[in-house]
Amino acid sequence: GFKVAILGAAGGIGQPLAMLVKMNPLVSLLHLYDVVNSPGVTADISHMDTASMVRGFLGEQNLSDALTGMELVIIPAGIPRKPGMTRDDLFNINAGIVKTLSEAIAEFCPKAIVNIISNPVNSTVPIAAEVLKNAGVYDPRRLLGVTKLDVVRANTFLGEVLGLDPRDVYVPVVGGHAGVTILPLLSQAKPPCSLTEEETKVLTYRIQNGGTEVVEAKVGAGSATLSMAYAAAEFADACLRGLRGDAGVVECAFVASQVTELPFFASKVRLGRDGVEEIYPLGPTNEYERMGLEKSKKELSESINKGISFIKK
Known part of the structure; x- marks a missing residue:
């Protein structure tokens, strides 16, 4: 162990x-x-x-x-x-x-x-x-x-819309882990589904603001702790399976990346004995997602720089 x-x-x-x-x-x-x-x-x-x-x-x-x-x-x-x-x-x-x-x-x-x-x-x-x-x-x-909670929410919310068990749904979520930086790639969802533009907008907004939904529902008694713990435990398990040498362990995570021009970016990665063994490209995106990506990158860039300058100051 x-x-x-x-x-x-x-x-x-x-x-x-x-x-x-x-x-x-x-x-x-x-x-x-x-x-x-x-x-x-x-x-x-x-x-x-x-x-x-x-x-x-x-x-x-x-x-x-x-x-x-x-x-x-x-x-x-x-x-x-x-x-x-x-x-x-x-x-x-x-x-x-x-x-x-x-x-x-x-x-x-x-x-x-x-x-x-x-x-x-x-x-x-x-x-x-x-x-x-x-x-x-x-x-x-x-x-x-750990951005796994965004994927967990995306799977749950899309499952609700499609009337499917969320365990049978998979939505890659890329970008970052706050607000508009969170970019669910609903066009790559499994099983493939044809959402209207309105459904895509509503779902994307809900996934991006899932944290706020919980903060408001708890009315001062905290933020998303239980679903976050679940997502973190699932992600930790994936890291451990990677360390064990299991094949094909793939998760979305926020890592040092060359997928975009930004130094860090969340996308699908393959986990192994040394942590991240492979970072996958974004894959095919639609027009709505490409617009979302530009918005995501703008805010993400500021947040990354804020972190770097906290240490370099």
Whole structure:
């Protein structure tokens, strides 16, 4: 089995994610780190009768022990978005958290595959990349922003429209992981479906604003934590299957990329023993998607630069 660490394990995403990862038979050792409440979460999760051992780590002084020897590190740490808060309001706090954690990864488990969930992903992935570069340990194949929730939502929402089980639906989602940067390629959906222009617009809007839908429904009690934990656990499982050497493990993720002129971009990637083994081109797109891509790239470029300049400032 594999050694997995969750950084931010006591948070709204971290707790359900820890539970789901504890259920994964590919995991042999699960490290749960946070700056608050991680001993309690660890005690609770450790009672589950699945194979993996669970150990808890509290506070920055124990970060080195939490990370040493880890093969996959998942980072949901950060503060959640509250109503009326833009993803930018989150930026300075979460950017600082990701910087600190990335510095520790560079020092204590530089060869680990790193899954970044902390928002805004469009900026936090470039932040982690710059920190790892500065430490001389950056391997772009091993750093992935988790955009899987956009795919999960796209599959669910399209399944509803088509009257199909969402497990039988697949929609690639490319671009970034916020608002208009999220670009579902509905023209490439499986099974192939002919949506009207209006249906495409409504679906695209709903997929792009799925996070806001949950924030508003929770009326101040948090953001998308449970569906995010599910998506992150599914993505972590794909990374572990890749590490194991399984063939044909393909997921969408926000990675260092040459698919567009931007330095980072989410698209379909094949996962393997070194993380990202292949990045697939966008494939055929329609006019609506090409327009969406231009909008996505404009905002995405600003978010990426914001992340890079946070470290370079």
